[in-house]
Amino acid sequence: MKESELTRLSVIAPLATAGMAALTIQHELRKQFGTLEQIVLTLESFLEKNETKENQLASALVELRKWLERARMTNRLFDYMTGETMKERQRYRAKVVVESIFEQMSFMAEGVRLDTSNLDDELYLPEASFAEWGSIFQNVFSNAFNAMLGLPNRLLAISSKKKDNQRILLVQDTGRGVDLNDAERLFEPFERGIHSNTVLMRIGYGGTGLGLTIVRLLCERIGCYARFVNPEPGFSTAFCLEWEEKKRRVVR
Numbered sequence: 001m002k003e004s005e006l007t008r009l010s011v012i013a014p015l016a017t018a019g020m021a022a023l024t025i026q027h028e029l030r031k032q033f034g035t036l037e038q039i040v041l042t043l044e045s046f047l048e049k050n051e052t053k054e055n056q057l058a059s060a061l062v063e064l065r066k067w068l069e070r071a072r073m074t075n076r077l078f079d080y081m082t083g084e085t086m087k088e089r090q091r092y093r094a095k096v097v098v099e100s101i102f103e104q105m106s107f108m109a110e111g112v113r114l115d116t117s118n119l120d121d122e123l124y125l126p127e128a129s130f131a132e133w134g135s136i137f138q139n140v141f142s143n144a145f146n147a148m149l150g151l152p153n154r155l156l157a158i159s160s161k162k163k164d165n166q167r168i169l170l171v172q173d174t175g176r177g178v179d180l181n182d183a184e185r186l187f188e189p190f191e192r193g194i195h196s197n198t199v200l201m202r203i204g205y206g207g208t209g210l211g212l213t214i215v216r217l218l219c220e221r222i223g224c225y226a227r228f229v230n231p232e233p234g235f236s237t238a239f240c241l242e243w244e245e246k247k248r249r250v251v252r
Helices: 003-048 054-081 083-087 094-104 130-148 183-187 198-202 211-222
Strands: 113-115 155-163 166-173 225-229 237-244
Touching: 003 054, 094 130, 094 155, 130 155, 130 166, 130 211, 130 237, 183 211, 183 225, 211 225
Parallel strands: 113 155
Antiparallel strands: 155 166, 166 237, 225 237
8 A cells, every 4th residue: 555545544544433433422322312311301300399309309410410421421532533633643652542542432341341450651652643543442442342242251451562673562352252263354344243243233332344444554554563363361352463663773
C-alpha cells in the first residue's frame, strides 16, 4: 500500500471505528431512555399525590444520577476523535493509552476486570496519533468483551515483553477463544468470529466485520504487526502487537 493511501487511512479508520461503535451506542441509548422514562413516571406519580414519598423521590433521584453518569461515560467513547488527537503523532506511553481507552469503554465492559500489572510502565508505543491507537484498542477490546460476555470469569490482561530491539504487547482474555488455524481469516473484510451471533448483535455487540481489518491496516501504517498467538496459561485468546525499536545512533 502506498504511503499516501496509508496516510489517508490513518484519518478514515478512526472514523470508521466510530461508525461501528455508534451501533453499540444506539442500543445503549435505548436502554438509557427506558430508564429515564421510568424515573420520569416515578416523579410524576409523586407530584400527583399529596402524601409524602420522600423515600420514593430519593430513589428516583439516585437512579437519575446513575443515568446521567452512564450517559456521560457513553459520550466519552468518542473523546479520542478530536481534531488534535487525529493529527498529532507522537510516542504515547502504552499503559496510559490502554487504561484510557478501557475507561472510555467501561460501560460496555459488563463486569470485565482490567489487569495491567505486567505491562511495563516505560513501554512506549510506536509513533502514531492517539486516534489511531484509540481505534486499534477499541476494536480489540470490543472483541474481547464480546468473547467474555456471560462468562463467570471475565479478565482482560495487558502485558508486555521485550528482547533486544523487539517489543511485544499482549492483549489476553478469558473468553471463548480463537482458532489459531483460522485466525488470519478474521483480518479479512466482513469476516466475523464464531462469537458474533444474532443474540450478541441484539444486545449491542458485534459490528460490520471490519474491526480487525482496520486494526491490521492501521498497524501496517504505524509500523507494527498485529496477529493472534497462543495464549498464556489461564487465558483463552491472545492478541499480539509486535514492533522493533530503532537502534539509537551513538554519537562519539
